[in-house]
Amino acid sequence: MTAIRLPTAVPTPGTVLGAAPHRAEDAAAYRAGGGYGSATGPEELLAHLAASGLRGRGGAAFPAAVKLRSVRDRGGGPVVVANGEEGEPGSAKDRWLLRARPHLVLDGLARAAAVTGAVRGYVYLSDPVAGARVRAALAEHPPPLPVEVVETGHAYVAGEETAVVRRIDGGPALPTAKPPRPFERGVGGAPTLVSNVETLARIALTAARPRLRDAVAHGTLVTLSGAGAAPVLTEVPSGTTLRALARRHGVPDAAGALMGGLFGGLVDARALDLPLEPDALAAAGTALGCGAVRFLGPGECPVGTAADAAAHLAAEGARQCGVCVSGTAAVADALRALTSGRADPDTGDHLLRWSRGLPGRGACGLLDAAAGLAGSLLRAFPGPVRAHLTAPCPVCAATAPADGTRRLTVPVPETAPALAPPAYATPPASPAGNPLPVPKGTP
Numbered sequence: 497m498t499a500i501r502l503p504t505a506v507p508t509p510g511t512v513l514g515a516a517p518h519r520a521e522d523a524a525a526y527r528a529g530g531g532y533g534s535a536t537g538p539e540e541l542l543a544h545l546a547a548s549g550l551r552g553r554g555g556a557a558f559p560a561a562v563k564l565r566s567v568r569d570r571g572g573g574p575v576v577v578a579n580g581e582e583g584e585p586g587s588a589k590d591r592w593l594l595r596a597r598p599h600l601v602l603d604g605l606a607r608a609a610a611v612t613g614a615v616r617g618y619v620y621l622s623d624p625v626a627g628a629r630v631r632a633a634l635a636e637h638p639p640p641l642p643v644e645v646v647e648t649g650h651a652y653v654a655g656e657e658t659a660v661v662r663r664i665d666g667g668p669a670l671p672t673a674k675p676p677r678p679f680e681r682g683v684g685g686a687p688t689l690v691s692n693v694e695t696l697a698r699i700a701l702t703a704a705r706p707r708l709r710d711a712v713a714h715g716t717l718v719t720l721s722g723a724g725a726a727p728v729l730t731e732v733p734s735g736t737t738l739r740a741l742a743r744r745h746g747v748p749d750a751a752g753a754l755m756g757g758l759f760g761g762l763v764d765a766r767a768l769d770l771p772l773e774p775d776a777l778a779a780a781g782t783a784l785g786c787g788a789v790r791f792l793g794p795g796e797c798p799v800g801t802a803a804d805a806a807a808h809l810a811a812e813g814a815r816q817c818g819v820c821v822s823g824t825a826a827v828a829d830a831l832r833a834l835t836s837g838r839a840d841p842d843t844g845d846h847l848l849r850w851s852r853g854l855p856g857r858g859a860c861g862l863l864d865a866a867a868g869l870a871g872s873l874l875r876a877f878p879g880p881v882r883a884h885l886t887a888p889c890p891v892c893a894a895t896a897p898a899d900g901t902r903r904l905t906v907p908v909p910e911t912a913p914a915l916a917p918p919a920y921a922t923p924p925a926s927p928a929g930n931p932l933p934v935p936k937g938t939p
């Protein structure tokens with residue numbers, strides 16, 4: 497089970513985890529914490545978001561204010577979408593957020609609607625527990641615009657923004673070629689903001705407490721796993737180093753990490769001194785993506801981890817683009833051959849060629865992830881790759897290949913439903929139509 501670790505460096509009102517992350521928050525608790533207030537108007541909020549530099553948390557780290565402005569400036573009855581479909585197997589934050597703090601996300605969606613002038617909204621998800629909590633939250637506190645919950649099947653590519661639009665419009669949850677991007681033509685042809693649910697939560701927190709805007713913008717939810725330690729969902733300031741995270745995860749001697757879910761590829765131990773900042777990570781050839789980091793323990797094999805990840809990608813491909821079907825399968829097969837000690841001597845050359853030639857050739861980022869995985873393995877762990885070409889790897893031999901996806905998958909942390917209101921909160925009417933008296937001494 498995934499544990500939740502409360503942050504230590506950010507004041508609780510400025511965190512997405514909040515003070516009670518193990519229980520679903522109802523509307524009363526959310527309002528008591530400052531939610532659904534109207535102190536910050538749309539223009540002022542947009543200015544705060546621009547000043548704080550809030551980046552999107554779905555993976556691309558695009559500036560939130562720029563995205564909001566792009567949709568607003570196109571006019572034409574925009575649409576806003578809270579995207580809670582979490583395709584990365586190592587990430588649990590979006591489903592946790594929808595289950596535990598649905599009002600925070602819905603408040604952020606309403607704020608984004610106010611900024612963009614949107615006329616309707618959607619919450620897009622695949623997790624049935626999250627769906628039930630969001631529907632209950634919508635009934636408890638109806639938003640200022642019509643909001644519909646749209647469910648989809650869980651899949652790696654189902655949360656890609658064009659797949660989101662296609663599914664809401666009644667089609668399959670599969671990516672389409674770009675342009676147009678959703679901000680140009682999205683749901684029903686209208687300009688559409690597709691925003692990750694954590695991004696929306698941070699927009700709501702900024703609106704409620706503009707003085708904490710920088711802490712809100714520079715905090716991030718991370719899902720930590722790997723190295724035999726129990727998975728953890730926590731929240732840290734963005735300058736935190738990977739090494740500090742590894743220590744907090746109980747892996748002080750981590751040999752590297754699989755970054756961004758599967759999207760950021762592999763890094764070795766030298767990269768552990770990098771801060772969790774999009775630009776620093778990009779300069780080092782990696783990415784935090786959705787905030788999922790899987791550490792490699794000192795005894796783990798990076799080739800085996802890459803093979804697990806590539807096999808997952810090959811199985812999850814949407815089979816729309818021929819180059820993706822053949823390219824992802826080729827990367828996965830080559831890595832699997834390395835782990836079994838039966839790789840062709842040219843395998844390293846093939847992987848290098850694919851890592852350079854495949855990116856950008858599919859309709860979505862899945863093919864890029866497979867290519868990035870191959871390239872990052874060669875860059876970060878050239879010695880182990882060479883060793884796998886000359887002799888079978890004892891670690892890989894002892895690891896069941898069929899368990900690859902299970903090894904990468906992180907469960908959602910437990911969150912109990914919101915407490916039912918005590919019976920005395922709404923006293924039943926007396927036969928005469930008057931409220932029954934509350935007994936003295938009732939707390």
Ligand code: SF4
Pocket residue numbers: 653670671812813814815816817818820821857858859860861862863
């Ligand atoms: S790149 Fe791959 S996963 Fe993405 S749309 Fe094309 S076939 Fe599907």
